[in-house]
Every structure is written in C-alpha cells, then in structure tokens.
Amino acid sequence: MPAPQPRPGPAAMALARLEQVDPGAHRRVRGLRLVTAYGLAAMLGLMPQIEQHAGRNVSLSVIAASFALWASVSENRATRWESSRDLTLFCISAGLGAVSYILLVRLLHIGGPAELELPLVTGAFCVGYFKRFTPFSAGIGSQIFIGQLLAYTAGLRLDDISVILIATPIAVLAAVVPRLLSGPAEHPITVPAAATEFDDWIPVEFIMGLQAAAAALVIVALNGEFGLEKSSWAIAACTYVITNSTAATIARVRSRILGTMIGVPIAIACLPLAVEAPLVVWLAAALAMIVYAMALPERYDIACGAYAFALILTLAVSGENDFFELVARAWETIIGGALGMIAALLLRPVFARHRKSSAGS
Structure with missing residues (x-):
C-alpha cells in the first residue's frame, strides 16, 4: 500500500497560486504590449495635427486607445504575420461596431436615455454567438460590442463617423507595432473547449447569443x-x-x-x-x-x-x-x-x- 502523500505547505500552495497568475515571461510581455498599444494610440490621438480633424468635442484619443487595447486582448496567435492580420481585423471590427451603433440609433429614431442602450443588445448577441467558434471569431464579436459600447458612452452621432474613420487606423498602427516588436517572446494562450449542454437541433452559438442579448435587454428595461x-x-x-x-x-x-x-x-x-x-x-x-x-x-x-x-x-x-x-x-x-x-x-x-x-x- 503506497504511503500517503504529504499535504503541500502554505509556501508551496502560495507558489502554486502564483504560477497560475504568472505562468511565464511571455504573459508579462503580453501585458506590456497591451499597455504600450493603449498608450501609443492615446498619444497619436492627442496629436494636434490629427485631433483637429476629429470634429466636435469627441475624445479621439480614448476611442483609438480602447480599440487598440481590446484588440490586443483578443489577439492570440503565434506569428507576427497572423497576429498583425488579426489585430487589423479586430480594430476594423470595433470601428464597424461603432458605426453600426450610430446607424441603429438613427434608423430606429432612438432618443430616450434608456433607449440609447438598445443597440447594445445586438452587440451582446454577437459576443455570445461568436464566442462559440474560435478565439478569432470571439475577438470579432467582442470588438463589435466594444465599438458599440464606446460609441454609446462617447455619445457619437452620424456626423462623428469621421472620428471612427480616423481612430481605426490609429488603433491598427498602435496595436500592430508592439506585436511586431514582441515577436517570438509571446506564446498563444490555449483555452480548453468547454462541453456543451445543448442539443444539436438549435445551434449552441445561437443560444449563447440569445442568453447574452436577453440579459442585456432586461438591463435596458x-x-x-x-x-x-x-x-x-x-x-x-x-x-x-x-x-x-x-x-x-x-x-x-x-x-x-x-x-x-x-x-x-x-x-x-x-x-x-x-x-x-x-x-x-x-x-x-x-x-x-x-x-x-x-x-x-x-x-x-x-x-x-x-x-x-x-x-x-x-x-x-x-x-x-x-x-x-x-x-x-x-x-x-x-x-x-x-x-x-x-x-x-x-x-x-x-x-x-x-x-x-x-x-x-
């Protein structure tokens, strides 16, 4: 009969928890890249030569920095080329999400404070729906919602689409450059697939989108x-x-x-x-x-x-x-x-x- 294994002491347990938070230097490099992308986009958005084209009092800097930050969070590739491609598409998706919010507000003739949140329900559905497939598709859905959320909080209107058109390429540049510099120091994060509880007669991704949209709609109400x-x-x-x-x-x-x-x-x-x-x-x-x-x-x-x-x-x-x-x-x-x-x-x-x-x- 094998002897019982001794229980790990407090120091060993603390080190095990630390390993979960800091599994390797590549995660620290990733964190530094997130901060660098945000700071670079914010700095570019504050340049007078660029900011003067942003129109009315809308924070181009915050929008561009947020696009770059959350694109960098969603990116999860091993090579510079794949990462740069995904980061570009994520930033474009955020811009499209912001534009979709503005157009939905205009098309639905939304005016009340609570009604202005209704377009966010579509973004919430996208997050739940696209999360089911791959990390790349999850990033696309997340960025659409992020774009809508930023457009809502900044109070963007139809004449502010120019702000989004300027913020998007700034975000692409700010997100891609740090990733090119980090190079092979970063490793893709492996996320184990969770077992589904739903039957095949209705797509799982639709149910996940419906859950997110339903909860968001209740909050709007x-x-x-x-x-x-x-x-x-x-x-x-x-x-x-x-x-x-x-x-x-x-x-x-x-x-x-x-x-x-x-x-x-x-x-x-x-x-x-x-x-x-x-x-x-x-x-x-x-x-x-x-x-x-x-x-x-x-x-x-x-x-x-x-x-x-x-x-x-x-x-x-x-x-x-x-x-x-x-x-x-x-x-x-x-x-x-x-x-x-x-x-x-x-x-x-x-x-x-x-x-x-x-x-x-």
Whole structure:
C-alpha cells in the first residue's frame, strides 16, 4: 500500500497560486504590449495635427486607445504575420461596431436615455454567438460590442463617423507595432473547449447569443424604469459571463463579482493619489493591466479585480471623481452578472427539455 502523500505547505500552495497568475515571461510581455498599444494610440490621438480633424468635442484619443487595447486582448496567435492580420481585423471590427451603433440609433429614431442602450443588445448577441467558434471569431464579436459600447458612452452621432474613420487606423498602427516588436517572446494562450449542454437541433452559438442579448435587454428595461447609475457596465458584465455551459457561466459570474468587489475598494482607497500624484496613478493602472493580461484565462477573478482597479483609477485621474458613480462599478457588476446567470439558468432548461423528450420518444 503506497504511503500517503504529504499535504503541500502554505509556501508551496502560495507558489502554486502564483504560477497560475504568472505562468511565464511571455504573459508579462503580453501585458506590456497591451499597455504600450493603449498608450501609443492615446498619444497619436492627442496629436494636434490629427485631433483637429476629429470634429466636435469627441475624445479621439480614448476611442483609438480602447480599440487598440481590446484588440490586443483578443489577439492570440503565434506569428507576427497572423497576429498583425488579426489585430487589423479586430480594430476594423470595433470601428464597424461603432458605426453600426450610430446607424441603429438613427434608423430606429432612438432618443430616450434608456433607449440609447438598445443597440447594445445586438452587440451582446454577437459576443455570445461568436464566442462559440474560435478565439478569432470571439475577438470579432467582442470588438463589435466594444465599438458599440464606446460609441454609446462617447455619445457619437452620424456626423462623428469621421472620428471612427480616423481612430481605426490609429488603433491598427498602435496595436500592430508592439506585436511586431514582441515577436517570438509571446506564446498563444490555449483555452480548453468547454462541453456543451445543448442539443444539436438549435445551434449552441445561437443560444449563447440569445442568453447574452436577453440579459442585456432586461438591463435596458431596468434602466428605463429605475435609472441605473452606469447600466452599460451591467450590460458588459452580463455579456462576458455567458459560456456554453451553465456551470462555467456560474463560475465566471462568481469570479467576476469577487474580483470586482476586491478591485473597486482598493482603487477607491487610492483615489487621493489621483489629485496629488496622477503619474503614480497611471503607473498603478498600467501595472494592473499587466496583471490582467497575466491572469487571463486561468484566474478570471484576479483579471476582473485588476481591470476594475485600473478602470476606477483611470476614470478618477481623467476627472470623473463622483464617488457613487465610481462605486457603481461594483453593484452594476453584481446586477449584470446575476442577470447573465439567470438567463443561463432559465433559457438552458427549455432546450434540455426538448432533448429529454426526444430521447424518451
């Protein structure tokens, strides 16, 4: 009879957890690339020669930087050529998403504050739908939603399409150049495929898109009825927790809420630095985004906490100092995550029942 293996001590357990957050230098390089892409796009967007073509008071810098950042998050290739190609397509997808939001607002004659969120439901569907296929398709769906979200938060109108046309190539340049420089130091992230719980009679990707869209639509209705502080954060939360497995969705909801509930208070405790030492705050936010890149996808809770910390600090240093609006990041995430989980729990049994009845017959 083999002797029982001794339990690992606290130091060994701590090192094992650290390995999950920092599995190798290539993740740190990836994190640095994310920060570099964001900073490069923001700097290019602030150049007077470029910014003067942006029209009215719209932050070209923020839009271009966000396109580049989230394209870099979604990119997952081994070679420079494949990465550059995907980054270009991701940035273009974000631009198309922003344009689609503007056109939907115009075509549907949307005017009310809550109604302006309705086009985001289509983006939420795209995230859930395209996530089913490959990491590349998941990136396309995510960027469409990101583009819509940025157009909504920036209040872009039909005459602001020129801003998107300028921001997109800036984002492409800012995302591609750091990837060319990082070269073989980066490794693609392998994500194991989750087992599906749905029957083949309806495509799994359609169900995932429907779950995300349904949760987003409920948030739009809640905002129209009660006036949520930052309902777009809740829509983002319910959209990105959806997977093709109820258990995995619940796990992502738990991780997202836990990480946000830790990251937001820490960031709020650092708010005095936003006035006294803004450069320190920007450095802390950059380090948080590096941790974000290192933790994905194994430690989604740490990634969500790092992103919430970076978001609150960057909002504060950019001038948004309303305490309740910043704290809203926590409860909006809870609302969005909970609705995403409810959508998964309520919609899945509809198709499970069909599978059981088919098996019984």
